[in-house]
Amino acid sequence: MPPQPPGPPYAPRPPRVPAALPVLPYRKPTRGRDYWVLDDVLPDVDAVRERCLAKDEDDWVKGHPYTSETWPGLRTMPGLEPGELARVERLVRQATGARELWVQRAPGGGTLDHNCVQVVGEGESEPRPHTDSRALCRYAAVLYLNPGVPKDCGTSFYRQSLPGGRLGGNIVQAPHTNLVEALGTRFVAPDAFEEDVRVPHRYNRLLLYHANLVHSATGYFGRTPAEKRMTAVFFWMA
Numbered sequence: 001m002p003p004q005p006p007g008p009p010y011a012p013r014p015p016r017v018p019a020a021l022p023v024l025p026y027r028k029p030t031r032g033r034d035y036w037v038l039d040d041v042l043p044d045v046d047a048v049r050e051r052c053l054a055k056d057e058d059d060w061v062k063g064h065p066y067t068s069e070t071w072p073g074l075r076t077m078p079g080l081e082p083g084e085l086a087r088v089e090r091l092v093r094q095a096t097g098a099r100e101l102w103v104q105r106a107p108g109g110g111t112l113d114h115n116c117v118q119v120v121g122e123g124e125s126e127p128r129p130h131t132d133s134r135a136l137c138r139y140a141a142v143l144y145l146n147p148g149v150p151k152d153c154g155t156s157f158y159r160q161s162l163p164g165g166r167l168g169g170n171i172v173q174a175p176h177t178n179l180v181e182a183l184g185t186r187f188v189a190p191d192a193f194e195e196d197v198r199v200p201h202r203y204n205r206l207l208l209y210h211a212n213l214v215h216s217a218t219g220y221f222g223r224t225p226a227e228k229r230m231t232a233v234f235f236w237m238a
């Protein structure tokens with residue numbers, strides 16, 4: 001047996017009480033500054049929806065609960081056709097003042113789920129506050145693609161809820177690229193965040209926001225493919 005390094009024979013036990021999470025900076029999500037709500041975005045949004053519902057099963061990639069993936073529901077790419085996407089990007093440039101938008105290539109040749117349609121039903125997921133990677137996007141957007149989904153199935157912005165009832169922040173900044181890095185863990189208590197600003201669901205509405213704000217779908221809906229919450233999501237650098 002080789003000589004052993006000095007020190008305790010056993011690794012110290014992990015602390016029973018989790019360390020307090022870092023407190024993020026806070027900026028009240030403000031419409032026109034931090035997020036934008038654009039209505040009646042596509043001239044023929046029904047066509048997008050019908051096109052997606054007509055896809056074969058093979059066209060969809062399956063997540064939870066169909067596979068062991070952690071992301072929920074079904075996904076297919078590309079969502080919008082080039083003309084539709086160009087219209088969305090023009091509106092995004094107008095709203096934000098960005099001269100140029102581009103899509104960052106995901107590291108390792110992976111795909112970024114830009115212009116991706118996602119279908120997630122009730123019970124397939126719950127609100128999961130997160131930020132989108134600062135390394136991959138500055139702006140993110142979600143286009144709601146259901147005529148018959150309740151208003152509370154839109155998107156919400158969240159802020160930290162700290163022990164003792166104090167409120168924390170909602171922004172991930174450099175050097176961190178996402179919320180997991182900023183908090184130093186992916187395991188946070190379910191009540192570590194509270195809803196701050198809710199943007200109601202509306203068919204053909206685009207919610208555009210700074211991707212480093214803590215956000216999540218407010219809720220999911222529907223049991224059948226036609227009823228389930230359908231969105232297209234976008235991620236741009238600018």
Ligand SMILES: [Fe+2]
Pocket residue numbers: 130131132140215
């Ligand atoms: Fe997101």
